[in-house]
Amino acid sequence: ISAWYPQLSDAPLVRVHYIIGVTPGDHPVPDPVQLEADVAEAGRGWVDRFEAGLRRSGVEEVSVGPVSAKWARAFGAGYRDRYDADEAAVDLQFMTRLNDTGAPGEGEPVAVRAFRNPDDSRLQFRFKLYRRGSAVPLSDVLPILADMGLKTLEEYGNAIRPLGDTEIHIHEFLMEDPRGEALVFDDVKGPFEDAFAAVWTGRNESDGFNRLVVELGVEWREAALIRTLAHYRQQTGLDPSQTVQEEALREYPDVARALLSLFKAKFEPAVGGSADDRASAVAELEGKIAALLQEVKSLDHDRALRRIAALIGAIKRTNYFQLDADGQPKPHIAIKIASRELEDLPLPKPFREIFVWAPHVEGVHLRFGPVARGGLRWSDRRDDFRTEVLGLVKAQQVKNAVIVPVGSKGGFYPKQLPRTTDREAIQGEAIRAYRTFLSGLLDITDNIAADGSVVRPANVVAWEQDDPYLVVAADKGTATFSDIANGVSASYGFWLGDAFASGGSVGYDHKGMGITARGAWEAVKRHFREMGKDIQTEPFTMVGVGDMSGDVFGNGALLSKATRLVAAFDHRDIFIDPNPDHVTGWTERKRLFDLPRSSWQDYDKALISEGGGVFSRSAKSIQLTPQIKAALDISDDVLDPISLIRAILKAPTELLYLGGIGTYVKSPAETDAQVGDKGTDALRINGDELRVKVVGEGANLGFTQAGRIVFGLNGGRINTDAIDNSAGVDTSDHEVNIKILVGSAVTNGVLPMEERAPLLASMTDEVGLKVLAHNYDQTLALTLQQAEGAGALDAQQRFMQALSARGKLDRKVEGLPNDVRVREMMASGVALTRPELAVLTAYAKLELSDEIVASSAPEDPFFEQILVRYFPDALARFEPEMKSHRLRREIIATVMSNEVVNMCGPTFPDRLRGSAECDTTALIIAFEAARRVFRLDQAWDAVSALDLKISAEAQTALYREIAVVLRRQTFWMARRAKTGVSVQGLIDRYRPIADALQAEGAPVLSRFEQGRLDARVKTFADMGAPEDLVRSIAIMRPLVAASDIGDLAQEAGWPVAAMARLYHQVGAAFDFDRLRAAAGSIPSADHFDRLAVRRLIEDLMNEQAALTRAVAGASDPSVGVSEDAAEGAVDAWIGSKQAAVEGVRASVDEIEQSGSGWTFAKLTIANATIRDLASAATRG
Incomplete structure (x- = not known):
């Protein structure tokens, strides 16, 4: 400007004349019209320019004034220096959106705008972040951008202060893609804006997967999906790192x-x-x-x-495409995986698992079958909670062998717990995480409508069959969450209602029932009973883990008034009573248990014996009195709390009872790292250091499996946690199945809704008794298997091999011996321990249950009785609802698989199907018919009633005698069940025969069989068993032929007793009795040896029947009235076939007199000789 001249007057405007000089020669020639417009714009004030910008941005003229009044002066000098009015108008559009952005509870309302200035390079772009209130700390923003792969070059911040409204901050960021590649900004703009806002408002988390938004141009939910898939893979522990x-x-x-x-x-x-x-x-x-x-x-x-x-x-399945009530994608992602289709998962592989991801929680639910059950725990292991859950579900599998569902277990990790000591705040966030986790599970689970039809969730494409069964339970950290879970279930209208999570306000209170501890106590009582001690009346010493406020320890420590509790500890204190009085101690423990809250510090110190006390685990050291040293059998004068706890675990008491959290015993061959419980590393001892006689595992995971085996091999009595504390899960399963039944009764109008809760409560005691019966039976089953000793190893090995070949068992994972170790055990006469037998038993029950469900056995009308007896008596009036129960087949299968394996052993189903060449339907029908025909179930119960009346050794012998008969009769019946007969048909056909022969007793037997019968009776009676029971059981073995005798009698039209006498006299005349006895006494550890002996015995039975048929055909029924008459009829028939019979007898005598006793080879030749005679007799 060369010069300027203002002209002033009385007018409101001033005129200024500018003279602009230019360089001669080359200079721009301005457009006069544009120049006039630019000068006019420069002469306007900010308000005028802002209003013009509003008009250009589309604001209606009528609104320009009010908007300008609120906003025109909101932009400070710093903003006006950097941006023009048009930019302000654009910013205003985003600032006015703030009230509508972000969902309540999901972060602060923000708006995001990405753009690119003309002078930005192709590697760069910018974005503005709008937020009400205070300025955004850069430390909150820059990590989000870095996770998206962007380098921040510049940031500019401005405060906007609208009239009468909250201050708004605008932050502009200039960013660059450090990859050196040109960004396609139009592809990145929208995904970037949504992704940043999602992270800021808590709908997404910030990590390297968000780089996919910028580098691939995908939406943030697509990146979240990839994150979900990758995080699941990370949880398997086998994949490369997230990086x-x-x-x-x-x-x-x-x-x-x-x-x-x-x-x-x-x-x-x-x-x-x-x-x-x-x-x-x-x-x-x-x-x-x-x-x-x-x-x-x-x-x-x-x-x-x-x-x-x-x-x-x-x-x-996935919920990825589901929408919430507002029509937006759900804030969590759930995927349902067929785990066994993934080759590289750690064993054991579940049937299905659901993985749930959300910004604030991740979790996994593993289940081993379509109908599965287990607890959900609050995990503190972010990086490997699936490993934790997998370890727990292995034990759950074994535990669930006694109930209808197979094992399942879930765990969730809350990722946003507040960093505070405020327990309510922490609990509140955990509950939020729990609800989200449950929602993810239910999102992709089928429902069942009132008409029984299965309803698929909305927007779910399923690549599998219907799958409506999902139940959960409390676990670590979720003990009080059952009502919360049922509330979530109710919000989905889930068909199970409050049966979804057992133990809620309308459910069975496990602590009130004391059911878990009572179940474990059944195991403890059996251990001691088999040692000849009644711990309910005879004082015994105990150490334990837990305190009286806890369910499992508190209830357990009160179950016998003869308990002398020497020491116990929990996470706070150590209790030691060196010479406890069992009466005083029980009374004081009961007082503590009844308090709303208690610790060992509340124990009345005056009631503790001399030298004892309660010591804090936070103490540096503890002075030991002579009495403590004597009680724990240690010589130290001072110990730190950790060492004292180890000494308690090693104390020479009778019982170690576990009722608290932690793994305290391992094998010497295991490291603490392998155990996987860092919290108890310092306390843990080895199984061979224990000096107690018995361990009761009321709590989970107190021992490693290898630790149990070591203790068992050293003479200790122990089962597994899954056996001992199964009563809790058993009770919950009864609750669920009862609620399903009662729910049908309510729906059908036969039970008023207001009567539902009182009815459930009224059955508490009966449910408890049914559950405890399972604990009794399962521990008895282990005792019977243990009595088989090393002789059962071959069959057990073959069963393990078969399970492994079918992909059902990983012996290494389950701690079972491999083939090399089994051969070593056979050579040294070492049998499987109870912990190993427990695992084998569980697998047998689970597999047999699956097979029964898949078979036609549950369709046999007789099993309706099994179904009715499963439920409490008060529910018998709902029999029609029982028949349509959703889990009818599974309940029948569970009951029957438990009965078969408990009574006949885990290897029996496979062996029976192989030898009888029958299917599972025939096996189950034959088993049930056999025990009913011969009333073996009643005999079994009679032996159980002798607890503490006769020795455990005598009881075991009687049980085994019944089991021998049951196995043989099941084999015989299975051959007939292959023809499609029913249980009731077999009972109607053969029970009258069995009853008649039982009533006849010994007189119908041969002299040889009578002698063997008398010997068995004497053996059992000498053990102290009642003679009448002994005789009724002892005669069962020769009555194995009752079914054959019945068939022969029916064919010939003879009375059963008459045919029985003739049959047994044929047996005596042709030495069938002695030959079968000799065959049965041949040692046969090998499977094929056993099979050959079994076939030989079967041949001898068939031949005896054939010859009996021939003699009966040549005789009159009157010959069966006495032993002499029957003997005479046999002699007469022999006389008619003298040459052939004498040849047979001469051959058999020659074989027998050859020396060295009967061998299998000799028996085989003898059998072949007799078979020729029987075949000839059959031909007539």
Whole structure:
């Protein structure tokens, strides 16, 4: 400007004349019109320019004034210096959206705008962040941008202060993609804005997977889906690190996009078309991915991508495409996986698992069958909670062998627990995480309508059959969450109602019932009873883990008034009573148990014996009195609390009772790291250091399995936690099944809703007794198996081999011996321990139960009785509802599999089906018919009633005698059950025969059989068993032939007793009795040896029947009235076949007199000789 001249007057305007000089020659020639416009704009004030900008942005003229009044002066000088009015008008559009952005409880309302200035490079773009209130700390923003792969170059902040409203801060960030690649801004803009807002408002988490938004241009939920898949893979413990996963996905964007396309092709409802069309599209994409993976160079990258691809292939359902009530995608992602389709998962592999991801929680639910049950725990292991849950579900599997559902277990990790000591705040966040986890499970679980039809969740494409059964239970950290879980279930209208989570306000109170401890006490009582001690009346010493406020320890320490509690500890205190008085101690423990809250510090110190006391675990050291040293058998004068606890665990008492959390005993061959419970590393001892006689595992995971085995091999009496504390889960299962039944009764109008809760409560005691019966029976089953000793190893080995071959068992995972170790055990005469037998028993029951469900056995009308007896008596009036119970087949299968394995052993079903060449239906029908025909169930109960009346040794011998008969009769019946007969048909046909022969007793037997009968009676009677019971059981063995005798009598039209005399006299005349006895006494540890002996005995039975038929055909029924007459009839028939019979007798005599006793080879030749005679007799 060369000069300027203002002209002033009385007018309101001033005129200024500017003279602008230019350089001669080359200078721009301005457009006069544009120049006039620019000068006019420069002459306007900010308000005028802002209002003009509003008009240009589309604000209606009528609104310009009010908007300007509120906002025009809100922009400070710093903002006006950097931005023009048009930019302010754009910013205003985003600031006015703030009230509508962000959902309540999901973060602060913010708005995000990404843009690019003309002078920005192609590697750069900008975004503005709008937020009410205080300025945004850069430390909150920059990590989010860094996780998205962006380098922040500049930041500018401005405070906007609208009239009468909250201050708003605008932050502008200039960012650059450090990859050096040109961004396609139009592809990135929308996904970036949504992704940043999702992280800021808590709908997404910030990590390296968000780089996919910028680098691939995918939506943030697609990146969250990839994160979900990768996080699941990480939880398996077998995949490359998250960093490697992120690198692989970024390095091979075509593979990442193809993986997303595959997922959408499988599960997006909008894809439409037929199932075949969808399957074809999936197959095509799988082929494309396989081809793309061939180009991946890094082995780690290849492994990461292949495993994600395999995971998508194994997913059966997802909630990814579901919407919430507001029509927005759900804030959590759930995927349901067919685990056994993934080759690289750690064993054991579940049937299905559901993995749930959300910004504030992750969790997994593993289940081993369509009908499964187990607790959900609050885990504190972020990186490997699946490993924790998998370890727990292994024990749950064994525990659930006694109930209808197979094992399941879930765990969730809350990722946003507040960093505070405020327990309510922590609990509140945990409950929020729990609700989300449950929602993820229910999102993809089928429902059942009132008419019984299965309803698929909305927007769920399922690649599997209907799957409506989902029940959960309390576990570590969730003991009080059952009502919360049932509330979530109710919000989904889930068909199970408050049976979804047992133990709620309308459920069975486990602590009030003391059921877990009572179940464990059944195991403890059996251990001592088999040692000849009644711990309910005879004082015994105990050490334990827990305190009186706890359910399992508190109830357990009160179950016998003869308990002398020497020492116990929990996480706070150590209690020691060196010479306890059992009466005083029980009374004081009961007082503590009845307090609302208590610790060992509340124990009346005056009641503790001399030298004892209560010591804090926080003490540096503890002075030991002579009495404590004597009680614990130690010489130290001073110990720190950790060492004192170890001394308690090693104390020479009679019982160690576990009622608290922690793994305290391992094998010497295991490291603490392998145990996986860091909290008790310092306290843990080895199994061979224990000096107690008995261990009762009221709590879970108190021992490692290897630790139990070591203790067992050293003479200790122990089962497993799954056996001892199964009563809790058993009670919950009864509750669920009862509620399903009662729910049907309510729906059908036969039970008023107001009577439901009182009815459930009225059955508490009976449910408890049914559960405790299972504990009694399972521990008895282990005793009977243990009595078989090393002689059962071959059959047990073959069973383990068969399970392994079918993919049902991993012997290493379950701590069972491999084939090499089994051969060593056979050579040294070492048998499986009770803990090992417990695992084998559980697997046998679980497999047999599955097979029964899949068979036609549950359709036999007789098993309706099993169903009715399963439920408490008060529910008998709902028999029609029982018949339509959703789990009718499973209940029958569970009861029958337990009965078969408990009474006949875990290897019996496989052996019976092999030898009898029958299927599972025939096996179950034969078993049930056999025990009813011969009333073996009644005999079994009679022996059980002799607890503490006769020795445990005598009881075991009687049980085993019944089991021998039951196994043989089941074999015989199974041969007939192959023809499709029913249980009742077999009972009606053969029970009258068995009853008649039982009534006849010994007189119908041969002299040889009578002698053997008398010997058995004497053996049992000498053990102290009642003679009448002994005789009724002892005669069962020769009555194995009762069914054959009945068939012969029916064919010939003879009275049963007459045919029995003739049959046994034929046996005496042709030495069948002695030959069978000799065959049965041949040692046969090998499977094929046993099979051959069994076939030989069966041949001898068939031949005896054939010869009896021939003699009866040549005789009159009157010959059966006495032993002499029957003997005469046999002699007469022999006389008619003298040459042939004498030849047979001469051959048998020659074989027998050859010396060295009967061998299998000799018996085989003798049998062949007799078979020829029987065949000739059959031909007539």
